[in-house]
Amino acid sequence: MRIVVLAGGIGGARFLRGLKRAAPDADITVIGNTGDDIHLFGLKVCPDLDTVMYTLGGGINEEQGWGRADETFHLKEELAAYGVGPEWFGLGDRDFATHIVRTQMLGAGYPLSAVTEALCDRWKPGVRLIPMSDDRVETHVAVTLPDSGSTPDSGERRAIHFQEYWVRLRASVPAEAIVPVGAEQAKPAPGVLEAIAAADVVLFPPSNPVVSIGTILAVPGIREAIAEAGVPVVGLSPIVGDAPVRGMADKVLAAVGVESSAAAVAEHYGSGLLDGWLVDTVDAGSAERVESAGIRCRAVPLMMTDLDATAQMAREALALAQEVRGA
Amino acid sequence: MRIVVLAGGIGGARFLRGLKRAAPDADITVIGNTGDDIHLFGLKVCPDLDTVMYTLGGGINEEQGWGRADETFHLKEELAAYGVGPEWFGLGDRDFATHIVRTQMLGAGYPLSAVTEALCDRWKPGVRLIPMSDDRVETHVAVTLPDSGSTPDSGERRAIHFQEYWVRLRASVPAEAIVPVGAEQAKPAPGVLEAIAAADVVLFPPSNPVVSIGTILAVPGIREAIAEAGVPVVGLSPIVGDAPVRGMADKVLAAVGVESSAAAVAEHYGSGLLDGWLVDTVDAGSAERVESAGIRCRAVPLMMTDLDATAQMAREALALAQEVRGA
Numbered sequence: 001m002r003i004v005v006l007a008g009g010i011g012g013a014r015f016l017r018g019l020k021r022a023a024p025d026a027d028i029t030v031i032g033n034t035g036d037d038i039h040l041f042g043l044k045v046c047p048d049l050d051t052v053m054y055t056l057g058g059g060i061n062e063e064q065g066w067g068r069a070d071e072t073f074h075l076k077e078e079l080a081a082y083g084v085g086p087e088w089f090g091l092g093d094r095d096f097a098t099h100i101v102r103t104q105m106l107g108a109g110y111p112l113s114a115v116t117e118a119l120c121d122r123w124k125p126g127v128r129l130i131p132m133s134d135d136r137v138e139t140h141v142a143v144t145l146p147d148s149g150s151t152p153d154s155g156e157r158r159a160i161h162f163q164e165y166w167v168r169l170r171a172s173v174p175a176e177a178i179v180p181v182g183a184e185q186a187k188p189a190p191g192v193l194e195a196i197a198a199a200d201v202v203l204f205p206p207s208n209p210v211v212s213i214g215t216i217l218a219v220p221g222i223r224e225a226i227a228e229a230g231v232p233v234v235g236l237s238p239i240v241g242d243a244p245v246r247g248m249a250d251k252v253l254a255a256v257g258v259e260s261s262a263a264a265v266a267e268h269y270g271s272g273l274l275d276g277w278l279v280d281t282v283d284a285g286s287a288e289r290v291e292s293a294g295i296r297c298r299a300v301p302l303m304m305t306d307l308d309a310t311a312q313m314a315r316e317a318l319a320l321a322q323e324v325r326g327a
Numbered sequence: 328m329r330i331v332v333l334a335g336g337i338g339g340a341r342f343l344r345g346l347k348r349a350a351p352d353a354d355i356t357v358i359g360n361t362g363d364d365i366h367l368f369g370l371k372v373c374p375d376l377d378t379v380m381y382t383l384g385g386g387i388n389e390e391q392g393w394g395r396a397d398e399t400f401h402l403k404e405e406l407a408a409y410g411v412g413p414e415w416f417g418l419g420d421r422d423f424a425t426h427i428v429r430t431q432m433l434g435a436g437y438p439l440s441a442v443t444e445a446l447c448d449r450w451k452p453g454v455r456l457i458p459m460s461d462d463r464v465e466t467h468v469a470v471t472l473p474d475s476g477s478t479p480d481s482g483e484r485r486a487i488h489f490q491e492y493w494v495r496l497r498a499s500v501p502a503e504a505i506v507p508v509g510a511e512q513a514k515p516a517p518g519v520l521e522a523i524a525a526a527d528v529v530l531f532p533p534s535n536p537v538v539s540i541g542t543i544l545a546v547p548g549i550r551e552a553i554a555e556a557g558v559p560v561v562g563l564s565p566i567v568g569d570a571p572v573r574g575m576a577d578k579v580l581a582a583v584g585v586e587s588s589a590a591a592v593a594e595h596y597g598s599g600l601l602d603g604w605l606v607d608t609v610d611a612g613s614a615e616r617v618e619s620a621g622i623r624c625r626a627v628p629l630m631m632t633d634l635d636a637t638a639q640m641a642r643e644a645l646a647l648a649q650e651v652r653g654a
Binding site for chain 2: 041042043071072074075076077078079081082083084092093094096097098100101103104107119122
């Protein structure tokens with residue numbers, strides 16, 4: 001079975017670990033979000049790709065869900081001592097190596113997809129990980145900075161990098177708009193459209209529907225390829241009981257005019273894209289609304305509390321795909 | 328008193344610490360060797376400048392004489408896990424920060440001299456540290472690689488980077504020639520010639536006369552400025568009892584046809600450049616030979632065993648300069 005998964009960071013990575021357990025013989029291609037990528041200290045950092053790679057490769061910091069296990073932060077301490085920031089982005093000493101290797105390879109002319117493959121040669125994630133595009137796409141968030149009176153830009157409307165919104169501001173101000181800058185001109189990375197065309201099923205893990213999966217779908221050609229693949233497309237709701245399971249998805253849903261509910265996210269994707277949708281058992285009442293939108297819906301436990309629970313979620317997604325296919 | 332010091336790495340840095348103790352009110356300008364500089368992992372590394380900066384700024388690893396105190400090597404371990412080398416160059420996690428800041432500033436268009444000044448803003452070495460040149464100069468060593476039969480290039484004559492000769496091969500094969508590549512086209516960095524012209528005394532610490540001080544003198548204009556400054560130029564022998572006090576200076580002296588002795592090094596500099604020369608008490612017998620070359624010579628203890636001993640060496644050098652001036 002050939003499975004294509006569109007993945008953001010932590011949620012996508014954890015779901016993939018469950019999917020590998022649920023379908024050990026499947027050929028899994030992961031199309032990774034690169035809209036979160038950021039240049040820091042002259043280095044190219046790809047948080048979502050690395051979270052998938054570290055999680056599936058056994059190098060992740062399990063507690064925080066991102067970054068490396070057994071990590072130290074001496075380099076970052078020294079950068080701060082030099083007065084070089086930003087200090088709000090937590091790059092550890094081990095993690096830096098990934099960004100240094102990546103930056104060196106990009107500088108030598110390799111596209112990001114080839115670099116990602118080379119990095120995965122070490123991590124052996126057990127999936128084929130492809131960035132959504134080799135072209136630069138950068139998610140920006142329009143915000144009105146709080147009028148603290150203490151900083152010169154307070155009260156101003158500004159477009160800031162997604163990481164600045166997410167990590168520095170912790171989504172503490174409303175996102176007025178989300179713009180994947182560069183997406184319109186971006187081309188899917190080599191292998192992306194081919195993997196979708198050859199897939200038996202396409203899965204949307206409980207990743208952020210706006211800034212993770214939404215950004216991947218914003219690369220011209222990817223949404224169309226999925227819609228036209230003629231195979232079941234099944235997603236898992238990242239919203240449980242009207243709140244994100246993890247992270248701050250509700251903050252960015254508001255920016256695109258979508259309410260924070262499992263049903264609203266399914267409608268946002270739409271029946272033109274989505275064939276099946278899993279909601280949590282607490283949201284069983286919303287199944288009817290989803291189905292009336294033309295999307296088959298099942299209510300199952302959606303909390304990725306451990307690997308067994310996550311694998312069961314993956315099995316439910318594959319079962320729903322099978323059901324959709326048989327329909 | 329304005330003192331100009333030409334410095335390499337460990338020997339120069341330790342001498343400077345003694346000089347600061349001996350002449351706390353002096354205005355000291357250090358012209359640093361950059362021929363050892365190397366690009367590693369896409370980063371610009373300046374070992375000699377950093378050794379001076381860390382030593383005088385209180386960040387040095389005292390035991391090894393280079394690199395940072397309280398250092399870890401996680402980043403390097405990870406690079407090795409990615410198969411990215413060289414593994415023979417020991418960059419620590421804290422040290423990496425210096426190279427990242429430097430590389431970012433160089434990429435932003437600042438010359439190395441401005442970058443060095445910015446780095447010193449943090450370290451406050453108590454001297455003005457200027458690289459010999461903002462232009463790239465790279466010391467290469469011609470060697471015949473050992474005919475091990477095990478590597479494809481064994482038995483070949485090759486020009487290798489000085490760091491590869493010094494750190495990887497540990498000077499285990501004879502240096503057949505030493506070439507400061509790029510030196511002929513290099514210009515002294517801003518402030519170098521001005522500092523020499525304004526100096527009351529110029530000192531050569533017990534640094535390597537070929538690959539440290541020799542490289543600085545190979546930048547057109549620096550040797551001439553020192554010779555024409557009309558102030559005492561006093562050096563301290565890095566050779567004690569026919570062997571280098573530290574390091575492998577004898578290996579590179581042979582490449583330039585100079586015997587490994589305190590007197591031969593003085594003659595190598597020559598009376599056109601050098602006015603005074605300190606040899607160790609064990610080499611007191613060679614003073615006559617140095618003096619007959621037109622260079623005033625004194626025999627004093629030259630082992631930098633501790634800060635007091637080093638400060639005393641600096642006092643002796645300044646006293647000899649005074650004596651030369653009065654002559």
